[in-house]
Amino acid sequence: MSLAPVPAAAPEADLPPAARAHVIAVVERLRALPGALLPILHGIQDGLGHVPAAAVPIVAQALNLSRAEVHGVISFYHHFRSEAPGRHVLQLCRAEACQAMGARELERHLHDRLGIGFHETTADGTLTLEPVYCLGNCACAPSAMLDGDVHGRLGVEAIDRLLATCEADR
Numbered sequence: 001m002s003l004a005p006v007p008a009a010a011p012e013a014d015l016p017p018a019a020r021a022h023v024i025a026v027v028e029r030l031r032a033l034p035g036a037l038l039p040i041l042h043g044i045q046d047g048l049g050h051v052p053a054a055a056v057p058i059v060a061q062a063l064n065l066s067r068a069e070v071h072g073v074i075s076f077y078h079h080f081r082s083e084a085p086g087r088h089v090l091q092l093c094r095a096e097a098c099q100a101m102g103a104r105e106l107e108r109h110l111h112d113r114l115g116i117g118f119h120e121t122t123a124d125g126t127l128t129l130e131p132v133y134c135l136g137n138c139a140c141a142p143s144a145m146l147d148g149d150v151h152g153r154l155g156v157e158a159i160d161r162l163l164a165t166c167e168a169d170r
């Protein structure tokens with residue numbers, strides 16, 4: 001299979017040089033994989049914290065896809081973000097075991113306390129709140145993940161302690 005060259009510059013590119021270099025490096029490294037789109041999007045988000053809109057044409061051209069196809073995948077999977085996250089990312093589990101053990105109460109508490117919904121970031125940029133659907137920690141439900149660390153058996157007080165660690169570095 002012949003692959004289209006990675007574009008040296010896209011007209012609408014508004015990525016800072018380091019971000020652009022990251023996107024191109026990920027695309028070059030992974031584009032020959034079967035089903036390369038998802039690994040590429042993961043690689044971009046792992047490095048930049050999100051998949052910027054300006055990365056979409058680069059990925060689309062390299063994989064011979066339309067921009068709409070790439071955008072469709074980004075918006076289909078909850079995991080991918082199009083906007084840069086806050087300094088901390090809290091992912092609250094909304095899957096069954098956690099729901100059964102009180103995750104809804106945590107959800108309400110977080111929305112009230114932070115003044116944001118899922119997929120939103122506090123006005124001061126401290127925290128992004130996201131839903132997640134099972135962290136593999138069901139035995140210790142309800143669970144959440146803060147900046148990659150899983151926490152279980154959470155109640156309102158425990159989640160407030162997690163928030164306090166984020167707010168401390170404001």
Ligand code: FES
Nearest residue numbers: 093098135137138
């Ligand atoms: S259902 Fe929440 S960790 Fe599995």
